[in-house]
Amino acid sequence: MGLVSAGLALVAAPAGAAPASPVDVTILATNDFHGRIKANGAEAGAAAIATYVKNAKADATTGPNTVFAAAGDLIGASTFESFIAHDKPTIDALNEARLDVSAVGNHEFDKGYADLVDRVMKPYDATANPEGGAQWKYVGANLVEPNGADAIKASWTAELSNGTPETTDDVKVGFIGAVTEHLPELVSPAGIQGLQVTPIVQAVNAEAAALKSAGADAIVLLVHEGAPSTDCATMAGDPASDFGKIVTGVSADVNAIVSGHTHLAYDCDLAKPGGGTRPVVSAGQYGYNLNKLKLTIGTDGAVTTAHSLVPLTTKSGDTYTPIPETVPADPATKAIVDAAVAAAEVKGAAPLGKLGGAFYRASRPVVSGTGAEENRGGESTLGNLVAEAQRWATRSATTGSAQIAFMNPGGLRADMLGNNAGGYPAVLTYKQAANVQPFANTLVNMRLTGAQLRAVLEQQWQPAGASRPFLRLGVSQGFTYTYDPTTKKVTGMWLKKKQVEDATSYSVTVNSFLASGGDNFAAFKDGTGRRDTGQTDLEGMVGFMAAKGGGNGLPVSYKQRAVGVTLPTGAPKAYRAGDSLSFKVSSLAFTGPGDVQDKRVDVTLGKTKLGRAKVDNTVAAGATDDEAGTATVTVRVPGGVKCGVQQVKVTGVQTKTQVLVPVRFKGNRLDSKLTAKLHPKKVKVRQGRVQVRVKVRAAGAPAAGKVRVRAGHRPYVARLNKKGVATFRLLPFKQTGVKKVKVAFLRTNALKADHEVLTVRVVRR
Numbered sequence: 001m002g003l004v005s006a007g008l009a010l011v012a013a014p015a016g017a018a019p020a021s022p023v024d025v026t027i028l029a030t031n032d033f034h035g036r037i038k039a040n041g042a043e044a045g046a047a048a049i050a051t052y053v054k055n056a057k058a059d060a061t062t063g064p065n066t067v068f069a070a071a072g073d074l075i076g077a078s079t080f081e082s083f084i085a086h087d088k089p090t091i092d093a094l095n096e097a098r099l100d101v102s103a104v105g106n107h108e109f110d111k112g113y114a115d116l117v118d119r120v121m122k123p124y125d126a127t128a129n130p131e132g133g134a135q136w137k138y139v140g141a142n143l144v145e146p147n148g149a150d151a152i153k154a155s156w157t158a159e160l161s162n163g164t165p166e167t168t169d170d171v172k173v174g175f176i177g178a179v180t181e182h183l184p185e186l187v188s189p190a191g192i193q194g195l196q197v198t199p200i201v202q203a204v205n206a207e208a209a210a211l212k213s214a215g216a217d218a219i220v221l222l223v224h225e226g227a228p229s230t231d232c233a234t235m236a237g238d239p240a241s242d243f244g245k246i247v248t249g250v251s252a253d254v255n256a257i258v259s260g261h262t263h264l265a266y267d268c269d270l271a272k273p274g275g276g277t278r279p280v281v282s283a284g285q286y287g288y289n290l291n292k293l294k295l296t297i298g299t300d301g302a303v304t305t306a307h308s309l310v311p312l313t314t315k316s317g318d319t320y321t322p323i324p325e326t327v328p329a330d331p332a333t334k335a336i337v338d339a340a341v342a343a344a345e346v347k348g349a350a351p352l353g354k355l356g357g358a359f360y361r362a363s364r365p366v367v368s369g370t371g372a373e374e375n376r377g378g379e380s381t382l383g384n385l386v387a388e389a390q391r392w393a394t395r396s397a398t399t400g401s402a403q404i405a406f407m408n409p410g411g412l413r414a415d416m417l418g419n420n421a422g423g424y425p426a427v428l429t430y431k432q433a434a435n436v437q438p439f440a441n442t443l444v445n446m447r448l449t450g451a452q453l454r455a456v457l458e459q460q461w462q463p464a465g466a467s468r469p470f471l472r473l474g475v476s477q478g479f480t481y482t483y484d485p486t487t488k489k490v491t492g493m494w495l496k497k498k499q500v501e502d503a504t505s506y507s508v509t510v511n512s513f514l515a516s517g518g519d520n521f522a523a524f525k526d527g528t529g530r531r532d533t534g535q536t537d538l539e540g541m542v543g544f545m546a547a548k549g550g551g552n553g554l555p556v557s558y559k560q561r562a563v564g565v566t567l568p569t570g571a572p573k574a575y576r577a578g579d580s581l582s583f584k585v586s587s588l589a590f591t592g593p594g595d596v597q598d599k600r601v602d603v604t605l606g607k608t609k610l611g612r613a614k615v616d617n618t619v620a621a622g623a624t625d626d627e628a629g630t631a632t633v634t635v636r637v638p639g640g641v642k643c644g645v646q647q648v649k650v651t652g653v654q655t656k657t658q659v660l661v662p663v664r665f666k667g668n669r670l671d672s673k674l675t676a677k678l679h680p681k682k683v684k685v686r687q688g689r690v691q692v693r694v695k696v697r698a699a700g701a702p703a704a705g706k707v708r709v710r711a712g713h714r715p716y717v718a719r720l721n722k723k724g725v726a727t728f729r730l731l732p733f734k735q736t737g738v739k740k741v742k743v744a745f746l747r748t749n750a751l752k753a754d755h756e757v758l759t760v761r762v763v764r765r
Contacts, residue, residue, distance in 0.1 A: 018217075018297070018298070018299055018300055018301035019170075019171055019217075019297060019298075019299060020299065021299060022296050022297065022298050022299060023065065023160070023161070023171045023217075023296070023297045024062065024065060024294055024295070024296050025065045025066075025067070025158075025160055025171065025173055025218065025294070025295040025296075025297065026056065026062050026065060026066040026067070026292065026293070026294055027066075027067050027069055027173075027220060027256070027258070027291075027292070027293040027294075027295065028052070028053055028056060028066065028067070028068045028069070028290050028291070028292055029068075029069045029070060029071065029222075029258045029281065029283060029290065029291040029292075029293070030049065030068075030069075030070050030071075030074075030283050030287060030290055030291075031070055031071035031072060031073065031105075031224070031226075031258070031259070031260030031261075031282055031283050031284075031285070032071075032072070032073045032105070032260045032261065032263050032284070032285040032286065033070070033073065033074045033075075033090070033094075033285075033286065033287055034073055034074075034075070034076065034077045034078055034079075034107065034285070034286060035074075035075055035076070035077075035078025035079055035081075035082030035083065035087055035089075035090040036078070036079060036286040036287050037079075037081065037082055037089055037090055037093050037336075037337045037340060038079065038081055038337055038340075038341055039322075039329070039337075041313065041319075041320035042286075042288060042313065042315075042320055043286045043287055043288065044287050044288065044312035044313050044322060044326060045287065045329070045337065046090070046093035046094065046096075046097060046287070046333050046336070046337055047093075047329035047330045047333040047334040047337055048287070048312050048313075048322050048326035048329055048330075049097050049287050049290070049312065049326075049333075050093070050096055050097035050098070050329075050330035050332070050333035051325065051326045051327070051328070051329055051330040051333075052290060052310075052312065052325050052326050053066075053068045053097050053098055053099075054097070054098060054330060055325060057098060064160065064161060065160045065161070067100050067101070067158050067160075067173065067175075068097065068098055068099050068100050069099075069100060069101050069102065069175060069220070069222055069258060070099060070101070070102035070103065070136075070222065070260075071102070071103050071105070071222045071223060071224055071258050071259055071260035071261075071282070072102060072103040072104055072105025072106075072107075072108065072177075072179065072222070072224030072260055072261070073105030073106065073107040073108070073224065073260060073261070074090065074094060074099075074102060074105070074108070075087040075090050075091070075107065075108060075110075075120065076105075076106075076107025076108060076109075076110040076111075076438075076439075077107050077110070077413050077438055077439070078090060078438060079435060079438075080344050080348050080431040080434050080435050080438075081337075081340045081341045081343075081344035082340065083434060083435075083438040084343075084344050084347055084348065084431075084434065085131070085340060085343065085344070086131045087120075088130075088131045088132075089336060089337065089339075089340035091120065091132065091133060091134050092133075092336045093333050093336045093337060094134070094136065095133070095134065095135045095136070096330070096332050096333045096336060097330070097333060099135075099136040100136055100137070100156075100158065101136055101137045101138075101139060101156045101158075101175045101177075101222070102136055102137070102138055102139070102177070102222065103138075103139055103140060103177035103178060103179060103222035103223060103224050103260075104116070104138050104139070104140040104143070104152060104177060104179045104224065105179060105180075105224040105260065105261065106179065106180055106182070106183050106186040106187055106224065106261075107187075108120070108138070109183065109187045109191060109192055109195075110187060110191075110439055111191065111440075112187075112188070112190075112191030112192065113145070113146065113191060113192050113194075113195050114191075115191075116138070116152075117149070117151040117152065118132075119131060119132040120132050120134050120138075121134055121138055121151060121152075137153065137156040138152050138153075138177070139152065139153050139154060139155055139156050139175060139176065139177025139222065140152045140153075140154070140177045140178060140179050141154035141155060141176050141177055141178050141200075141203040141204055141206075141207045142178045142179065142181070142197060142198045142199065142200050142202075142203035142204070143179065143195060143196070143197060143198070144195070144196035144198060145194075145195060146193070146194030146195055147194065152177075153177075154176065154177070154203070154207045155174050155175060155176045155177065155207050155211060156174070156175050156177075157172050157173065157174045157175070157211070157214075157216065158172070158173045158174075158175065159171075159172050160172070160173060171217040171218070171297050172214075172215055172216050172217050172218075173216065173217065173218045173219070173220065173295065174208075174211035174214075174216040174218070174219045174220070175219075175220050175221075175222055176204050176207045176208060176211070176219060176220070176221050176222065176254070177222050177223075178200045178203060178204055178221065178222070178223040178224065178225070179197065179223075179224045179225075180200075180224050180225045180242070180261055180467070181197055181199065181200060181225075181242065182242075182466065182467045183197045184197060185462075185466060185467065185518065185519055185520050186410075186467070186518070186519070187513070187518065188441070188512055188513045188516045188518050189516040189517045189518060190512070190515075190516035191516075200223065200225065200245070200246055200250075201245055201246060201249035201250055204221055204223075204246075204250050204251075204254065205249075205250065205251045205253075208221075208250075208251055208253040208254050209251070209253060211253075212253050217297045217301065217303070218255045218295050218297055218303045219253055219254050219255055220254070220255065220256045220257075220258060220293075220295075221250060221254045221256070221257045221258065222258050223246060223257060223258070223259050223260075224259075224260050224261050225242055225243055225246060225259060225260075225261050226243060226259045226260050226261040226262030226263075226264060226282055227243050227259065227262060227264060227266060227280075227282070228241070228243065228262060229264065229367070229368075230264050230265065230266040232266065232268035232269070232270065232280075235247055235266075235268060235270060235280065236248050236270055236271065242465075242467075243259070246259075247270050247280055248271075248273075249273075250272075250273075251273060252272050252273050252274045252276070254272075254278065255278055255295060255303045255305065256278055256279045256280075256281070256293055256295065256305060256307070257278065257279065257280045257281070258281055258282070258291060258293075259280065259281065259282045260282055260283075262282070263284060263285035264282060264284060265282060265283060265284030265285075265288065265289055265309060266280075266281065266282050266309075267279075267281050267291065267307060267308060267309040268280045268281065278305065279293055279305050279307040281293065281307060281309070283309070287312060288311065288312065288313070289309050289310055289311050289312060290309075290310045290312065291307065291308075291309060291310070292307060292308050292309075292310050293305060293306070293307040294306045294307070311323065312326050313326075344431065345431075347430065347431070348429055348430050348431025348432075348434065349429055349430070349431065350429060350430040351427045351428070351429055351430075352428050352429065352430055352433055352541070352542055352545035352546065352549060353427075353428055353545035353546055353548065353549020353550065353553075353554065354418070354425040354426060354427055354428065354549045354550065354551075354552070354553035354554065355416065355417070355418040355420075355424060355425060355426050355427075355428050355549065355553045355554050355556075356424055356425050356552055356553035356554050356555040356556060357424050357553070357555065357556035358415065358416070358417050358418075358420065358424070358556070358592070358593075358594065359380075359381045359382040359385050359415065359416040359417075359556060359592075360380060360381055360382055360415045360416075360590070360591075360592020360593065360594075360595060361374050361375075361378075361380045361382050361383070361409070361412050361415055361592065362374070362375040362376070362377070362378025362379060362380040362383075362409070362472070362590070362591050362592065362626070363375055363378070363591050363592060363593070363619075364378070364591065364619050364620070364621065364622060364623040365619060365620075365621040365622075366621065366622070367621050367622040372593070375591065375619075375623055375624065376409040376410055376468055376471055376472070376624075377409075377468065377469070377470040377471060377472050377623065377624045377625045377626055378409075378472055378590075378591050378623070378625075378626045378628065379472050379474075379475075379560060379561065379562055379587060379590065379626050380409070380412075380472075380474065380590060380591075380592065381556050381557065381558065381590055381592060381595060382412055382415060382416055382436070382474070382592075383407050383409055383412060383472070383473070383474025383475075384407075384474045384475055384476070384477070384557065384561060385416070385474075385554075385556075385557075386407045386411075386412065386436070386437065386474055386537070386541065387405045387406055387407040387473075387474040387475050387476040388405065388476040388477045388544075389540050389541045389544035389545075390402075390405040390407065390443055390476070390509050390510075390511070390537060390540050391403070391404065391405035391476035391477070391509055392540070392543075392544050392547070392548075393443060393509075393533075393535060393539070393540030393541075393543055393544060394443055394445050394509040394533055394535070394540075399443075399445060399509075399531075399533045399535070400445030400446075400507050400509060400529075400531060400533070401507050402445055402476075402507050402508065402509040403478075403479075403495060403506050403507045403508070404453070404475075404476055404478075404479045404495065404506055404507070404508045404509070405475075405476040405508065405509040405510065406456070406473045406474065406475060406476070406508070406509075406510050406514065407473060407474035407475075407510075407511070408471065408473060408474075408511070408513060408514050408518065408519050408521075409471055409472060409473070409474065410471070410519060411437060411439060411441070411511065411513065411537070412436055412437070412474075413435065413436060413437070413438055414432075414435040414436050415436075415592070416428065416432065416433070416436050417432070418432060419432075424553060425551075425552050425553030426553065428545060428549065430542070433538060433541050433542065433545070434538055436541075437537045437538050437541065439511075439513070439537070440536050440537070440538060441511035441512045441513050441536065441537050442511070442512045442532050442533065442534060442535060442536055442537070443509055443510075443511060443512075443532075443533045443535050443536070443537060443540055444509065444510060444511065444512050444514075444515035444530060444531070444532050444533065445507060445508070445509045445529075445530070445531050445533060446507075446508055446509075446510075446515065446524070446527025446528065446529060446530045446531075447505045447506065447507060447508070447527060447528045447529045448505070448506055448508045448523075448524075448526075448527050448528075449502060449503060449504065449505050449506070450493065450500040450501045450502040450503065450504050450506065451502040451503070452523055452526055452527070453493060453500060453506065453508070454490045454493065454502070455523040455526075456473075456521060456523040456524060457473070457481060457483070457490045457493075457562075458488060458489060458490055459520060459521050459522065459523055460472060460473060461488045462519075462520050463520055466520060468624060469624050469625075470624055470625050470626070471519055472562065472626045473521075475561040475562065477557070478495060478496045479493070479494070479495050479561065480493070480494050480560075480561045480562070480563075480658075481493040481494070481500075481561070481562055481563075482562075482563050482564070482565045482659060482660070482661070483562065483563075483564055483565070484564065484565065484566055484567075485564045485566060485586060485587075485625070485627060486566055491565060492660065492662065494660070505528075508527065510524055511537050512532065515527070515530070515532075556596075558590055558595060558596040558597075558654075558655040558657075559652075559655055559656060559657045559658075560587060560588055560590070560629075560652075560655070560657040560659075562587055562626065563585060563586070563587050563588065563650075563657070563659045564584075564585065564586035564587045564626075564627060565583060565584070565585055565586075565659065565661050566583060566584040566586070567582075567583050568582055568583070568584075571583075573664060574664040574665060574666045575637045575663060575664070575665050575666070576637065576665070576666055576667035576668075577637050577638060577639040577640070577641065577665075577667060577668050577669055577670040577750070578636065578637060578639070578670050578671070578699050579636070579637045580634060580635075580636060580637075581610075581633075581634070581635050581636070581637050581648070581663065582632070582633065582634045582635075583632075583633050583661060584630060584631070584632050584633070585601065585613075585630065585631045585632075585633060585650055585659060585661075586626075586627045586628075586629065586630045587626045587627055587628070587629060588601070588615055588617075588628075588629030588630065588631065588652060588655075588657060589615070589617040589619070589628040589629025591619050591628055596654055596655055597615070597617045597629065597654065597655070598615045598617075598629065598652035598653055598654045598655050598657065599614070599615055599653065599654060600612050600613065600614055600615060600631075600653045600654075601613050601615060601631050601633070601650050601651060601652050601653065602650070602651045602653060603633055603635050603648065603649070603650055603651075604648070604649045604651070605638065605641065605646060605647075605648050605649070606646075608638055610635035610636070610638065610648070611633070611634070611635040611636075612653075613631040613632060613633045613634075614631060615629055615630065615631045615652075616629070616630050616631070617629050631650075633650065636699055637665065638670070638699075638750060639668060639669050639670035639698065639699075639748075639749070639750030639751050639752075640668060640669070640748070640749040640750030640751075641665045641668045642665065642668065643665055643666050643667075643668055644664065644665065645662050645663065645664050645665075646662075646663060646664075646665055647660045647661065647662055647663075648660070648661040648662075648663050649661075668749075668750075669747070669748075669749075669750060669751055669752045670698045670699050670750060670751050670752065671698065671751075671752050671754075672696055672697070672698045672703050672705075672745050672751045672752055672753065672754045673696065673697050673698065673754060674694065674695070674696045674707075674743065674744075674745045674754040674755065674756055675694075675695050675696075675756070676692060676693065676694045676695075676743040676756050676758055677692070677693050677758075678690050678691065678692045678693075678741060678758050678760060679691050679693075680760075681759075681760055681761065682760070682761040682762075682763060683732070683733065683760060683761075683762055683763075684762075684763060684764070684765065685732070685733055685734065685735065685736050685762050685763065685764055686732050686733070686734060687732055688732060688733075688762075689729055689730060689731065689732055690711075690729075690730045690741070690760050691727065691728070691729050691730075692709055692727070692728040692729075692730065692741060692743065692758070693725065693726075693727050694707045694709070694720075694725065694726045694727070694728070694743055694745075695723075695724055695725050696720055696724050696725075696745045696754070697724055698750075698751050701724075702720070702722065702723050702724030702725075703720060703724045703745070703751055704720060704724070704748070704750075704751075705719070705720055705745060705746060705748045705751060706718070706719050706720070706745075706746045707719075707720060707726045707743065707744065707745055707746070708743075708744050708746055709728050709730070709741065709742070709743050709744075710741070710742040710744075711730050711731075711733070711739065711740075711741045711742075711760075712733065712734075712739065714730075714731060716728045716730070733760075733762040735762065736762045736763055736764055737761075737762055738759050738760075738761055738762075739759065739760050739761075739762055740757055740758075740759055741757070741758040741759065741760055742755065742757050743755060743756045743757070743758065744756075
């Protein structure tokens with residue numbers, strides 16, 4: 001009988017009887033494909049996927065009961081050959097690969113709800129819809145569409161047979177879709193206005209019950225939400241977590257869970273409510289693998305399962321080889337991919353300018369195993385570059401005269417390296433720039449006060465339950481700030497070294513995703529004088545590279561623009577001369593491979609060098625913050641500091657990063673300690689001469705300044721040498737008796753005065 005699409009009308013149908021003989025259903029599943037249509041070794045490519053699926057569906061025994069399903073993010077954040085054609089090549093390739101059904105993922109909404117339902121999901125038409133035409137069904141049970149629309153169904157049902165026409169052993173398998181509850185954070189809110197996202201578990205359980213009542217023999221959940229690790233033993237360990245709630249809360253009516261979103265590959269059996277287990281699987285990302293599940297529907301209606309993770313390539317050393325089931329690549333799909341690649345190469349080869357070095361995203365060591373992965377919580381040279389390009393692109397009066405720009409880390413999908421096989425400078429092509437920013441957001445300029453800027457920066461610490469706890473914004477050149485990581489508060493902001501004032505208005509540019517409050521940056525929605533420039537982020541980078549990418553190429557700036565400063569618990573409100581001043585500095589390190597990092601920082605107050613501290617650039621495995629690059633500063637407060645708040649400056653020796661730490665001072669003179677000796681202690685009148693040696697120290701070091709000696713009515717003044725010593729030879733005394741020699745260290749701006757009185761005996765003979 002084969003595979004038949006059935007809509008929600010099945011809900012009203014009577015429950016089906018169990019088959020007269022067991023029926024096997026094969027489900028092949030993918031997730032987070034992201035338009036990786038071109039094979040590049042590790043990524044098998046769309047043609048290899050099509051080969052495997054077509055071979056499976058052509059099998060005389062199991063083919064009629066084979067379903068190709070997905071857990072979302074098939075399009076969006078795609079590589080250039082698909083991105084440049086608005087993902088039409090991916091749509092065509094997955095159509096050719098016989099994809100039957102997919103959950104909606106967050107990236108399906110990158111260009112908004114209307115784009116998904118009115119272009120991607122609508123039938124292809126050479127005139128009316130030349131870039132759409134997905135032939136598979138998109139499902140999402142936990143979505144309430146705007147204005148009562150019902151384009152995205154809650155579920156889709158496959159009606160299958162056991163392949164023996166003389167029997168009536170037809171079975172129905174329902175596929176329920178769900179998208180991450182964090183969808184409003186992950187896409188532009190303006191693009192999904194009116195679309196409601198409801199709790200996954202409640203929506204799925206309600207739909208599963210309806211499908212069972214309608215006669216479904218088995219139910220599969222396709223959910224665009226995933227496990228935080230590949231450890232099957234811990235996936236259900238936190239029932240309050242996003243994925244924990246799903247695997248422990250989805251009803252026993254659901255026989256298998258196909259997941260995605262976190263880009264991890266796993267193949268688990270987890271307990272389900274009421275006893276027994278069910279498969280919980282994910283194929284990872286980019287078409288590296290497929291999940292293969294077999295559901296056997298018995299004569300008693302019971303469903304048993306078997307499942308495996310199927311790699312589409314094998315690796316030997318550094319060489320990837322397609323597995324036999326994907327060789328040769330499906331010709332029809334390969335033709336789609338080849339045409340897309342050829343068209344993209346022509347557009348993508350155009351040079352934009354030269355890079356003077358590599359611009360990387362922030363990275364961190366993986367939690368288990370070796371290697372590194374992206375860390376969206378870290379400041380990066382690439383994030384700062386893109387922000388600066390967007391400020392530059394909107395610098396004119398007609399586009400807002402931008403002073404500051406910010407860039408969200410999730411909008412950076414690749415490092416910017418250029419054609420660097422021969423080193424740097426290296427040419428950056430249009431394709432390479434587009435791979436970095438594939439979303440085609442427009443640049444929006446607005447006015448924000450200093451207080452609103454602070455609110456934006458403090459929203460980098462995401463709300464409880466957000467998909468990531470911290471997101472570090474890229475910042476344009478000239479804007480810097482400090483923050484306290486313990487209180488999650490911004491402690492200072494500067495624009496071109498001038499302090500940002502709360503009541504002053506500043507011109508700020510962000511992409512349209514951030515402008516509408518994406519990634520929980522709601523403070524951007526409060527901006528006034530908003531204007532959408534109509535210029536895309538990629539167009540801004542193209543113009544920036546044309547202007548700045550000549551000569552030896554665009555240089556990489558390793559100066560940090562966001563630095564943490566933490567004062568110790570119980571720190572005094574003000575410091576006196578001679579006090580020990582201590583604080584911790586963090587977020588000093590860029591973490592891309594080869595990024596320049598400080599080994600030490602110098603600490604100064606005005607022109608006075610207070611000391612130097614070592615920097616620890618260790619990055620924790622799985623780090624989600626920006627705290628890498630830490631230094632503990634401990635210095636002695638010198639004398640002579642003006643009372644009141646003064647700026648202690650911390651400067652990276654290698655990167656020249658500068659951090660200003662405001663400190664309040666009082667009692668600004670150090671105590672001095674004078675010691676004096678004279679020789680001889682007895683001299684003859686009008687003949688003998690006395691030598692006075694004076695030594696002055698302060699804070700354990702030689703003092704600087706002047707010493708005055710009075711003997712009789714005669715004053716002597718000398719300046720201390722580098723050792724804090726001054727020596728005097730007194731003129732002969734004119735009268736006999738015991739004479740006082742008064743020695744005084746004269747007060748300076750830095751040091752208090754000190755004195756001592758000595759005596760000498762003057763005799764006749």
